[in-house]
Each structure stands twice: as structure tokens, then as C-alpha cells.
Amino acid sequence: MNSIIENIIKNMEKVIVGKRDVLEKIVIALLNDGHVLIEDVPGVGKTKTVATLAKTLDGDFNRIQFTPDVMPSDVVGFSMYNPSNGSFEYRKGAAMCNFLLADEINRASSKTQSSLLEAMEEAQVTVDGVTYKLPKPFMVLATQNPIESYGTYILPEAQMDRFFLRLSIGYPNKSEEKRILDRFESENPLTTLNKVITKEDVIKLQNEVKEVKVSDSIKMYILDIVEATRKAKEITLGVSPRGSLSLLRAAKALAFIRGRDFVLPDDVQEMAVPVLAHRIIVNSNIKSQSMSQEDIIKQVLKIVEVPIFQI
Incomplete structure (x- = not known):
């Protein structure tokens, strides 16, 4: 694994126990300026994971608790009249x-x-016709509880498609949970966590990921997977072109953190479910059979021919 990425993940593991795969996927999104939707039940560490990432990278971290009374201005900011100079001034929102x-x-x-x-x-917001650039890097990590539906609003497809990955943290096993009890018994390790990389270093890594090579056969493999989602009888709405581009970028980032400058079919397969599953709409007949979006993407991977890759 790339040594810098290894340092990032090891630092996060001082707080987050037993979830290396999830941490790797979040770093992959970071390397692509991508956003992450974490769907899971309360109490498994969603908020702590985000705070740990922000502190590891010495980034500015804001949290906004979404409730029905939260207004768009709370997110993007608003203009306030300043009587001393007779002008409107921008007040920053949480974003x-x-x-x-x-x-x-x-x-x-x-x-x-x-x-x-x-x-x-x-990576910008527009308030009263004026556009304000967001700082770099910029990353949204959103959480939602997939179990509770009372008092919730379904995320529109346009917004789901903008999430680079959808992840689930899941419960720890017994030995991992014992380590959590030991680690958090007397203090929160997040309070003593040090940064291991600057924001400028992150931008440099993002540029290096762009240099990872992708052969035409791998690109066609990605397109075959995406096309299969558009033709599958189980799927009402297939993956968009944004989804195919996201899969390409995710595979490049995975190759990068594995220490390679080229993408393998295995990289595409590993990233297909977290990148594509939330971008499809399953038809109602399949839903009644308790097949998840993830299950259907796994089925698609089984039927699409894997290219013979030569190094």
C-alpha cells in the first residue's frame, strides 16, 4: 500500500476499530474529491469516523444535524445587511x-x-446571485438510518447520484467490541489524535491518482457493467454516465493505494458495489423478493465477461 495512505489509515485506526475496509473506501473517495453516504443504525461510529478523518488531515470540520426545521441558508449561508456601510455581507453556512x-x-x-x-x-455555493468557492479539499459525508422511516424524506435520485460511494460500517465482532471498550473506557482517543497529512498533501495525492493508467479493455469492462444495469430486467433505472466515471475514478484510486500505477479488473470489481448500488432503482417485483441493490450489482458482475488483462 502507498505509505502515505497507510499512515492515514493507521492513524484513523487509533480511534476506529476493526473497520479498515470502510476506512480505505473513505480514503478512496477523498482521493477523488468524492462524497460518501454512510447508511447504518445509530451508535456504530458514523460521526466519529468523519471527525477522525478531519483531524487526521488537519481539515476544517463542520457538523450539521439535519432536522425538518433546518433551512437551506443554514447549509450554504446567507446575506446580511450591514447598516454601517450600506452593503450586504455573506455569512458562511455549514458547507x-x-x-x-x-x-x-x-x-x-x-x-x-x-x-x-x-x-x-x-464545490461552490451561490447565495443571492453571488458564487462562493468552497475550500479544497471539500467532502460531504452524510449519514442516514436505513431502518427508521418516520419523519424522514427520501433522498432524490439527483442527490443520490452525486454520492461517490455508499457505505455501511456495520457492527463490530465481539473481539473488536472488547477493544472498543478497552480503548474508550477512560478517555476518547480522538482528543489526542494528531494530524499526519496536510490539506496540501491531499491535493497532491489527488493529482497523483489522476496519473494512474487505465487500458481501453478496462474502460470497456466498466462500460459493459454499466450497460448491463440499464438492460437488466430487475432494474428500472440503470447507472448514469456519472456512475461509470465514478467507477473509473474509484478503480484508479484503489490501484493507487495498492501501490500500482495501472488498474486491474479486480479493482473495478471491488469498487462496483459501493459505487454503483445506490445509483440503480430496483423494480417493485424484485423488491418483493428481498433482493437488495447490492445483490443485483453482484449478479451483474457475474454475467459480464471479465477482460484478459496483460501487464
């Missing part, structure tokens, strides 16, 4: 940071959810 934790994002109204669309796609 003006490096790492934004949108906690329980599906508890806010659709209007408030949609206020994040421009920030997530173009």
Missing part, C-alpha cells in the same frame, strides 16, 4: 469547510437536501 458531516440527512426537507447539490457537484 464552508473541508469536511461536512450531514448527520441524518434524510430528516431534512427536500429543499434543504437540494441545497447541497451545487456544493457537491461544483
